[in-house]
Amino acid sequence: MKNKITVIASALILFFGACNTDPKANDIKKEVLNIHDKLMMDGEKVIKNKMKLESILKSDKIKSAKDSLSLAELIFRLNKADENMMDWMHFFKDDFKGKTEQEDLDYYKSEMVKIRAVEDGYIKVTGESDSVLKVYNILPAEKIDTMHHKH
Template identity: 65%
Template sequence: MNRLNIAILALLTVLFIACKTEPDAKAVRQEVLNIHDKLMIDGEKVIKNKMKLDTLLVSDQIKLSPDSAVLKQKIVGLITQLNAADEKMMDWMHFFKDDFKGKTAQEDLDYYKSEMVKIRAVEDKYIKVTKASDSLIRIYNVK
């Protein structure tokens, strides 16, 4: 490469880095709320899966299974996890301050970033427990 190309590349790199800004509190807040909205829909699935597992737990399909004790324990464990995921979401919603106003813009940003971490943890829990319960529901063809 000639020197002109290197200089242009270096200038573009500096400009790109200088223009890269951190998101503001409003943008992070909106992303948190978007995840919340998605989780509200996923929460319906969590509750439906819990109901299906409750039905499976008392079904003849499980009672007549040679390893029914192990299977019941697995189902009860999944129901417990589904309940815990739902409770974690309710706790997050209870403590979340949608209209948070800190003393500075940085405090607002820090608050919404910390809420992002919390809501992502709820999302991860929902994903894991929904996949596990979906799998068992599919295996036993629960409608």
């Protein structure tokens, strides 16, 4: 009887242990790295849009000083978004090892917050730069790349 209770208790412990829905540090780390990988591709668009806006700024397409200042400010924000990504990458510790699983989990959760903030910045500034490029009848970087791949 004692043996049967031990087996049942062990099975219950294994079952409830397997049902643990708490995130693991490695799972969050993997998600952080996946976001990073996506942002690396988005970063190319940030740079391409910045270069296109700089060429507009140097051209005779600018209608007013106000437009010129708006473009310069948008270029500054594209640079800042790219710098934020570089800063995050510089300080991110891919091989972080805390003293406990909880410390690892806390570290990767905090990195998730940081990389999501970088992602939000990219989304906002690329959307704005895409809109401005369209005003000047210039296709955003993403559309040009897909057009080249169709040929």
